[in-house]
Amino acid sequence: MDYYRRVRRLVDSACAVLAAVLLLALAACYDNSHPPRIGSNAPDFTVKDSDRSVTLSKLRGQIVVLNFWATWCPPCVEEMPSLVQMQQRMKSKGVTVLAVSVDVDQANYERFLKDHGVNLLTVRDPNESASNLYGTFKFPETYIIDRNGVMQRKFIGPVDWTDPEIIDFLNKL
Numbered sequence: 001m002d003y004y005r006r007v008r009r010l011v012d013s014a015c016a017v018l019a020a021v022l023l024l025a026l027a028a029c030y031d032n033s034h035p036p037r038i039g040s041n042a043p044d045f046t047v048k049d050s051d052r053s054v055t056l057s058k059l060r061g062q063i064v065v066l067n068f069w070a071t072w073c074p075p076c077v078e079e080m081p082s083l084v085q086m087q088q089r090m091k092s093k094g095v096t097v098l099a100v101s102v103d104v105d106q107a108n109y110e111r112f113l114k115d116h117g118v119n120l121l122t123v124r125d126p127n128e129s130a131s132n133l134y135g136t137f138k139f140p141e142t143y144i145i146d147r148n149g150v151m152q153r154k155f156i157g158p159v160d161w162t163d164p165e166i167i168d169f170l171n172k173l
Helices: 002-029 074-093 106-115 129-133 164-172
Strands: 046-048 053-055 063-069 095-101 121-124 141-145 151-156
Touching: 046 121, 053 121, 063 074, 074 095, 074 164, 106 121
Parallel strands: 063 095, 095 121
Antiparallel strands: 046 053, 063 141, 141 151
16 A cells, blocks of 8 residues: 555656646746737748749738748648638738748649639748748748738637637727
């Protein structure tokens, strides 16, 4: 019986230490009420691929949904249809989606756009210069930038862009 009590105390102690470490790690990640750069000017960039050149600051005056994505990223593929639907619904209200792909393979990128009917303002940035400027570490990652070029919100991971809460947020900008 003593053996089991000692093992149980050891397991309980290990769980307590693990919980404390996780709590400290989370506190370090979220030491403010919002991610860094929210409320500040969005870093400007220009991305040129074989089809077009896009400069973020030239979209000033519009609400920009800046989405970093890739064709090889299942969560990116999952969210793309709702991103396209939201763009169709909100374009007349001054919302523009800028989808910056980090795909290296141009043929895969172009095939994806065609096969999935992606009719967004999209540009391929295989060197990841724009996403690195934003510190993107997981795809998809999306920033909402207001008409004045100020970052208002950040999403990491796939989002249902047709969700009423998101539509309402965009309408209020």
